[in-house]
Amino acid sequence: xxxxxxxxxxxxxxxxxxxxxxxxxxxxxxxxxxxxxxxxxxxxxxxxxxxxxxxxxxxxxxxxxxxxxxxxxxxxxxxxxxxxxxxxxxxxxxxxxxxxxxxxxxxxxxxxxxxxxxxxxxxxxxxxxxxxxxxxxxxxxxxxxxxxxxxxxxxxxxxxxxxxxxxxxxxxxxxxxxxxxxxxxxxxxxxxxxxxxxxxxxxxxxxxxxxxxxxxxxxxxxxxxxxxxxxxxxxxxxxxxxxxxxxxxxxxxxxxxxxxxxxxxxxxxxxxxx
Amino acid sequence: xxxxxxxxxxxxxxxxxxxxxxxxxxxxxxxxxxxxxxxxxxxxxxxxxxxxxxxxxxxxxxxxxxxxxxxxxxxxxxxxxxxxxxxxxxxxxxxxxxxxxxxxxxxxxxxxxxxxxxxxxxxxxxxxxxxxxxxxxxxxxxxxxxxxxxxxxxxxxxxxxxxxxxxxxxxxxxxxxxxxxxxxxxxxxxxxxxxxxxxxxxxxxxxxxxxxxxxxxxxxxxxxxxxxxxxxxxxxxxxxxxxxxxxxxxxxxxxxxxxxxxxxxxxxxxxxxxxxxxxxxxxxxxxxxxxxxxxxxxxxxxxxxxxxxxxxxxxxxxxxxxxxxxxxxxxxx
Numbered sequence: 001x002x003x004x005x006x007x008x009x010x011x012x013x014x015x016x017x018x019x020x021x022x023x024x025x026x027x028x029x030x031x032x033x034x035x036x037x038x039x040x041x042x043x044x045x046x047x048x049x050x051x052x053x054x055x056x057x058x059x060x061x062x063x064x065x066x067x068x069x070x071x072x073x074x075x076x077x078x079x080x081x082x083x084x085x086x087x088x089x090x091x092x093x094x095x096x097x098x099x100x101x102x103x104x105x106x107x108x109x110x111x112x113x114x115x116x117x118x119x120x121x122x123x124x125x126x127x128x129x130x131x132x133x134x135x136x137x138x139x140x141x142x143x144x145x146x147x148x149x150x151x152x153x154x155x156x157x158x159x160x161x162x163x164x165x166x167x168x169x170x171x172x173x174x175x176x177x178x179x180x181x182x183x184x185x186x187x188x189x190x191x192x193x194x195x196x197x198x199x200x201x202x203x204x205x206x207x208x209x210x211x212x213x214x215x216x217x218x219x220x221x222x223x224x225x226x227x228x229x230x231x232x233x234x235x236x237x238x239x240x241x242x243x244x245x246x247x248x249x250x251x252x253x254x255x256x257x258x259x260x261x262x263x264x265x266x267x268x269x270x271x272x273x274x
Numbered sequence: 275x276x277x278x279x280x281x282x283x284x285x286x287x288x289x290x291x292x293x294x295x296x297x298x299x300x301x302x303x304x305x306x307x308x309x310x311x312x313x314x315x316x317x318x319x320x321x322x323x324x325x326x327x328x329x330x331x332x333x334x335x336x337x338x339x340x341x342x343x344x345x346x347x348x349x350x351x352x353x354x355x356x357x358x359x360x361x362x363x364x365x366x367x368x369x370x371x372x373x374x375x376x377x378x379x380x381x382x383x384x385x386x387x388x389x390x391x392x393x394x395x396x397x398x399x400x401x402x403x404x405x406x407x408x409x410x411x412x413x414x415x416x417x418x419x420x421x422x423x424x425x426x427x428x429x430x431x432x433x434x435x436x437x438x439x440x441x442x443x444x445x446x447x448x449x450x451x452x453x454x455x456x457x458x459x460x461x462x463x464x465x466x467x468x469x470x471x472x473x474x475x476x477x478x479x480x481x482x483x484x485x486x487x488x489x490x491x492x493x494x495x496x497x498x499x500x501x502x503x504x505x506x507x508x509x510x511x512x513x514x515x516x517x518x519x520x521x522x523x524x525x526x527x528x529x530x531x532x533x534x535x536x537x538x539x540x541x542x543x544x545x546x547x548x549x550x551x552x553x554x555x556x557x558x559x560x561x562x563x564x565x566x567x568x569x570x571x572x573x574x575x576x577x578x579x580x581x582x583x584x585x586x587x588x589x590x591x592x593x594x595x596x597x598x599x600x601x602x603x604x605x606x607x
């Protein structure tokens with residue numbers, strides 16, 4: 001029997017939830033507010049009411065080509081996501097439906113690579129990229145972003161595929177479906193919510209990745225993360241312009257995340273409750 | 275079409291031997307039931323025939339063709355799973371059509387077959403629904419429809435009625451039996467429910483720990499069980515077993531007598547006992563009687579036999595229905 005929740009309790013919890021959400025969102029909110037200030041306003045101290053000027057946005061666009069960075073971010077995010085899925089779907093299928101004694105160990109080992117700080121392999125990776133001519137290239141960055149997020153993509157897909165009853169795939173086998181047919185006609189349609197959530201998460205991770213995108217690019221393949229970094233100059237931080245650049249960088253992914261929040265939440269919490 | 279022969283079929287999972295070498299012949303058009311307790315290997319045997327598991331050794335022949343190494347879809351058989359295994363993202367129509375689509379049949383031919391199967395199984399009004407919108411019985415019929423359209427030489431059923439309630443189970447049992455009479459196709463049916471086995475089978479294969487204990491018609495197994503295991507497994511309630519001194523008058527170390535073959539009296543009889551729990555089923559009453567020198571025995575009484583807990587009663591077995599077993603548990607006839 002559901003507990004009766006009083007109106008007062010609901011109001012208290014709602015207010016508390018809004019306060020927590022505002023605290024978490026505040027840094028981003030203040031960045032957006034600051035982007036609509038002049039530089040003078042921006043250094044004058046804490047003020048949540050901007051003058052509304054768009055001079056910072058104009059300066060940012062004049063100083064650099066925002067759309068080139070934006071395009072690179074899109075190409076790198078989507079490219080690495082598609083490449084990761086191409087590798088991860090068969091890998092997760094194999095682990096979920098034909099596990100061996102070593103399957104769990106392999107999964108753990110893959111995830112363990114995420115525990116290592118990226119800076120530990122900065123030099124060898126940089127040298128490899130240099131020697132293979134991959135520095136400042138979209139292909140190089142796409143491969144890099146694929147590799148760093150692959151463990152998470154495989155793990156998420158593995159947990160989704162485990163939820164699919166094996167008997168359904170056996171039924172498909174009895175019905176004459178080849179291995180590829182099983183994946184295309186049965187597994188993928190059933191796993192679409194899981195695949196979609198995994199794709200969204202990977203796009204976000206790739207879009208926000210700053211360490212490798214800044215260090216392995218200069219001009220041609222630089223995405224929005226490098227765009228933001230270019231506004232922290234040795235002369236000091238131009239807060240308003242930096243805020244404008246940051247807002248321009250995060251706006252697309254924020255909007256995408258807003259529209260796909262249901263799938264994202266489902267993806268991140270799937271399997272938590274039976 | 276539909277003759278299946280198993281020759282020394284053996285299945286091991288690592289070190290564990292689940293099926294230790296089985297020889298079995300299933301004739302064309304037979305309704306054969308594999309029955310046995312949980313873990314006896316009946317589902318494994320079915321999956322070996324289906325091709326969903328590989329044999330460790332041995333040969334499986336279907337219609338004279340060695341299919342041991344062949345893929346499930348190439349064996350000419352269709353399977354109905356315990357959980358129905360319907361494709362949840364497809365409509366009933368597409369579920370039934372799926373095997374025909376995999377066989378690259380023309381859309382017109384597929385449509386014709388699906389419509390006919392739906393008509394036979396009373397699914398015509400549900401063709402555009404998804405499995406999630408159907409009842410258990412309807413889902414079961416869709417699973418059967420998906421099997422029928424393949425026109426297989428044999429149907430395999432893996433405990434198809436386990437997930438249904440008792441009333442629906444009874445109805446579906448009749449429907450499956452009726453289907454068998456209509457199609458006259460070989461059917462292999464796995465169940466742990468011996469009532470299903472007894473009521474549906476032409477031939478029952480009783481399995482225990484991977485071994486075939488006995489193969490025969492339902493009444494053969496009921497009247498002439500080959501050993502203690504079959505005698506105790508077939509028949510509900512279970513056969514009563516009498517050992518030691520009480521069995522001596524019948525010239526065997528162990529004798530068995532079914533609850534329905536014991537006469538009850540309040541005055542006299544062979545064995546004396548005290549009435550314990552009485553199970554009233556309406557048409558019958560089953561009494562659990564604590565018999566001196568034997569232990570607990572189950573007896574079937576008429577619904578109107580007047581008895582209460584603690585009463586003294588006399589049990590007399592029908593001598594013509596006594597089963598005798600030797601020290602190894604084998605029937606002595």
